[in-house]
Amino acid sequence: MEAVLRQQIEKIVPLTDDEFRFVLSHFSVGNYKKHQYIVQQENSVPYVYFVVKGFLKSFYIDKSGKNHILQFAMKDWWITDNQGFYNNQNATLNIDCLEDTQTYYITLENREKLCAELQKMEFFFLQKMTAGNIALQNRILSLMSKNSQERYLQFIQLYPDLIQRLPKTLVASYLGISRETLSRLSH
DSSP, X not given: OHHHHHHHHHTTSOOOHHHHHHHHTTOEEEEEOXXXXXXXXXXXXXXXXXXXXXXXXXXXXXXXXXXXXXXXXXXXXXXXXXXXXXXXXXXXXXEEESSOEEEEEEEHHHHHHHHHHOHHHXXXXXXXXXXXXXXXXXXXXXXXXXXXXXXXXXHHHHOTTHHHHSOHHHHHHHHTSOHHHHHHHTO
């Protein structure tokens, strides 16, 4: 399990064994069951999570009760409600485990201590945040400018393994289309 986190970090910054032990001391391990929420709307958001094993979805429930999926997260991905976590506010999103899931998680306080004491980690988190912002920007632009078929083809191209792993209702919700439209597109 430790190797997964170390590989994730070392894609961006090299670490000595002592540095990695120091990094690891700031994280805790979480084990969650399928359908368990790790973040719920209106509750505090004390952690950002690194997925070691499993699969999660981040979603918003609007006033009419409709679910809007913002993000999926699988092995090697990071997930939280950023607004709640970084601004010390209650969550606007929910994060639910689609499979049994194992994570490393870190508090904002520990993340800040880690970055202050090991600048490599500040650079690492900056790179991860930048990549996340770029992905979010691309997702918004896709929703604004592409038709349902183009969004579906882009999803398959970006996440070919997810199409087999996810129920069609979740894929449709992520793409902002009906399940019926997705069925037409996938045949």
